[in-house]
Amino acid sequence: MQLTLRHTCLAALVALGVGCTEKDQTPAKVTVEENQATASTEADLATAAAIASADEKAIESGVDYHSYANMQDYTVQNIALDLDVNFDQKTISGTATLDIDALNEDGKPLILDTRALSINAVDGLDGPQTAALKFKLGQEDAHLGSPLSIDLAGQKKIRISYSTSPGASGVQWLTPEQTAGKQHPFLFTQAQAIHARSFVPLQDSPKARITYSATVRTPKALRAVMSANNDPKADKDGEYHFEMPQKVPSYLIALAVGDLEFKAMGERTGVYAEPSMLDAAAKEFEDTEAMLIATEKVYGPYRWDRYDLLILPPSFPFGGMENPRLSFITPTVIAGDKSLTALIAHELAHSWSGNLVTNASWRDLWLNEGFTTYLTNRIMQLIYGDDRYRMEMALGYEDLKSDIADLDDAREIMAIDLRGMDPDAVFSNVPYEKGSLFLYELENTIGRDNFDKFLRNYFDHFAFQSITTEDFLAYVESTLLAQYPDKLSKERFEQWIFQPGLLEDAPKPHSPAFENVDKNRSAWLDGSLALDAIDVSKWTSHEWKYFLDGMPEALSPEQMAALDAQFNLTSAGNNEVAHSWLMLVVKNDYQPGFERVHSFLTSIGRNKFLRPLYRALKENGKLELAREIFEEAKVGYHPLSVKVNSAILYPES
Numbered sequence: 001m002q003l004t005l006r007h008t009c010l011a012a013l014v015a016l017g018v019g020c021t022e023k024d025q026t027p028a029k030v031t032v033e034e035n036q037a038t039a040s041t042e043a044d045l046a047t048a049a050a051i052a053s054a055d056e057k058a059i060e061s062g063v064d065y066h067s068y069a070n071m072q073d074y075t076v077q078n079i080a081l082d083l084d085v086n087f088d089q090k091t092i093s094g095t096a097t098l099d100i101d102a103l104n105e106d107g108k109p110l111i112l113d114t115r116a117l118s119i120n121a122v123d124g125l126d127g128p129q130t131a132a133l134k135f136k137l138g139q140e141d142a143h144l145g146s147p148l149s150i151d152l153a154g155q156k157k158i159r160i161s162y163s164t165s166p167g168a169s170g171v172q173w174l175t176p177e178q179t180a181g182k183q184h185p186f187l188f189t190q191a192q193a194i195h196a197r198s199f200v201p202l203q204d205s206p207k208a209r210i211t212y213s214a215t216v217r218t219p220k221a222l223r224a225v226m227s228a229n230n231d232p233k234a235d236k237d238g239e240y241h242f243e244m245p246q247k248v249p250s251y252l253i254a255l256a257v258g259d260l261e262f263k264a265m266g267e268r269t270g271v272y273a274e275p276s277m278l279d280a281a282a283k284e285f286e287d288t289e290a291m292l293i294a295t296e297k298v299y300g301p302y303r304w305d306r307y308d309l310l311i312l313p314p315s316f317p318f319g320g321m322e323n324p325r326l327s328f329i330t331p332t333v334i335a336g337d338k339s340l341t342a343l344i345a346h347e348l349a350h351s352w353s354g355n356l357v358t359n360a361s362w363r364d365l366w367l368n369e370g371f372t373t374y375l376t377n378r379i380m381q382l383i384y385g386d387d388r389y390r391m392e393m394a395l396g397y398e399d400l401k402s403d404i405a406d407l408d409d410a411r412e413i414m415a416i417d418l419r420g421m422d423p424d425a426v427f428s429n430v431p432y433e434k435g436s437l438f439l440y441e442l443e444n445t446i447g448r449d450n451f452d453k454f455l456r457n458y459f460d461h462f463a464f465q466s467i468t469t470e471d472f473l474a475y476v477e478s479t480l481l482a483q484y485p486d487k488l489s490k491e492r493f494e495q496w497i498f499q500p501g502l503l504e505d506a507p508k509p510h511s512p513a514f515e516n517v518d519k520n521r522s523a524w525l526d527g528s529l530a531l532d533a534i535d536v537s538k539w540t541s542h543e544w545k546y547f548l549d550g551m552p553e554a555l556s557p558e559q560m561a562a563l564d565a566q567f568n569l570t571s572a573g574n575n576e577v578a579h580s581w582l583m584l585v586v587k588n589d590y591q592p593g594f595e596r597v598h599s600f601l602t603s604i605g606r607n608k609f610l611r612p613l614y615r616a617l618k619e620n621g622k623l624e625l626a627r628e629i630f631e632e633a634k635v636g637y638h639p640l641s642v643k644v645n646s647a648i649l650y651p652e653s
């Protein structure tokens with residue numbers, strides 16, 4: 001996922017208040033409730049019990065503390081979905097057929113993860129006739145959902161009939177008003193970290209890899225797409241078929257339904273979007289094919305067939321999500337000048353780090369996001385050159401420093417202990433930027449070519465596997481540490497991975513372009529340089545953003561007016577630059593900018609932009625205005641954005 005400014009995926013959930021930003025030690029509840037449709041079955045909830053008592057024990061590598069599934073007893077190999085999408089009821093309903101391998105002779109019940117699912121029936125399909133199987137749904141835990149225990153009676157192929165709830169945590173239903181076209185409703189799923197269980201009953205763990213297929217029925221005017229083999233030529237006849245032949249972790253199952261058209265960008269790349277955004281998106285992201293080819297040259301073949309983008313409606317509250325073959329992307333990065341395409345590089349990089357070699361549990365997320373952030377910077381350098389590369393790294397470093405200033409020690413550790421917490425809490429800049437900085441240090445220490453060779457071998461070695469931090473350490477012991485004993489040490493690796501904060505002698509990325517911006521800003525502020533004497537002719541949006549974000553909190557009315565007059569900032573087309581400027585507008589009560597504050601907040605739903613602006617309005621004596629804008633805008637916002645910004649503007653309710 002993409003996080004903050006440049007990386008905005010799941011962290012958005014934390015920002016939205018969905019994740020647990022405070023440490024919440026609520027133990028998992030494992031009480032089993034009788035399902036009304038079944039007779040009594042004695043469920044084996046040993047795994048769940050282990051989860052409940054986990055807090056007292058040392059953390060065990062490879063144990064997924066966020067899944068009830070008894071993966072030591074059963075492996076689900078394939079899931080075949082047959083689903084109806086009902087926009088009126090806001091439900092997805094149908095069947096999931098699971099192919100199951102038993103790993104022992106114990107005959108224990110199969111335990112799956114669910115969240116707010118209605119389970120109607122479970123049938124065994126092995127024999128000539130279907131056999132009704134007994135099942136129980138456990139009590140719901142706030143973080144984990146409910147364990148579904150199924151008495152398999154020796155069956156290896158079972159069919160679960162179920163329906164999602166309208167408030168399913170991984171399914172977002174958008175009204176026509178929340179789309180760009182305003183004509184048709186839209187649906188998208190977001191499974192990471194543990195929301196797949198809210199729309200499919202399954203072993204919901206990143207170490208449980210499955211193949212899947214799906215038949216999805218939709219209203220006729222709409223197109224369904226999945227993280228699978230999409231066919232852009234498929235007739236819009238209300239029924240779509242998908243195959244995902246490569247084994248993926250559960251959090252990469254994804255579905256979207258909407259008024260979608262397709263445009264090719266290259267031989268293997270294309271974009272799906274609402275018709276009104278299609279051409280602009282295809283133009284903005286036309287470098288995607290070049291990124292794909294460049295990444296393959298360094299890190300080995302792209303193994304997922306096609307790489308397409310799905311542009312979500314403006315209300316999409318996140319940055320992007322690396323669903324395989326089809327990354328989900330916010331439209332707010334369509335800037336007109338390719339300045340925000342690091343998001344695409346990031347989601348593409350996940351095709352190697354994350355989707356191909358996957359974190360085995362959420363504690364190991366840094367293996368996904370740290371490697372991906374490092375690769376993102378490298379891809380940006382390959383496509384856009386060294387200046388851009390250094391600016392991207394410097395901005396990431398600023399993000400990391402600000403997180404480390406705010407977070408407590410436990411959350412600054414890359415291999416984070418998430419027991420008893422919502423795993424969405426893992427998404428900070430630590431796994432992303434600290435992980436990336438660690439790899440950057442390795443690159444600097446042994447040389448880029450050598451490190452690239454290592455990475456390429458690493459991706460080959462662990463392809464289509466889910467690995468732990470300890471698997472990584474064992475691998476480097478027989479590779480890097482054996483090859484470069486004079487330059488690298490295991491202690492250093494362990495300090496990076498298990499210690500909070502930043503190591504004193506860690507690399508400090510810097511950007512000559514930003515140093516120039518700092519110089520100019522300071523000179524203007526101390527009166528030694530006029531604005532029209534600053535050469536901004538070659539500035540990118542990165543420099544503009546850095547220029548504005550580095551301004552002091554308080555500027556005089558004359559200074560604000562001078563900045564606007566010289567650089568036309570109130571009309572800035574780039575959303576990042578506009579957002580940085582509008583923060584200054586609000587903080588300094590710069591009246592000519594408020595019309596733009598209004599139009600900005602009523603046209604965009606990405607919460608990374610909304611929340612700081614609403615908060616700034618409130619903190620600067622503009623609560624009434626903030627509420628007025630919010631009441632007008634909220635019909636176009638995602639329910640999660642409504643929720644979190646309501647909490648800012650109406651804290652008493």
Ligand SMILES: [Zn+2]
Pocket residue numbers: 001002003009322346350369372
């Ligand atoms: Zn990511």
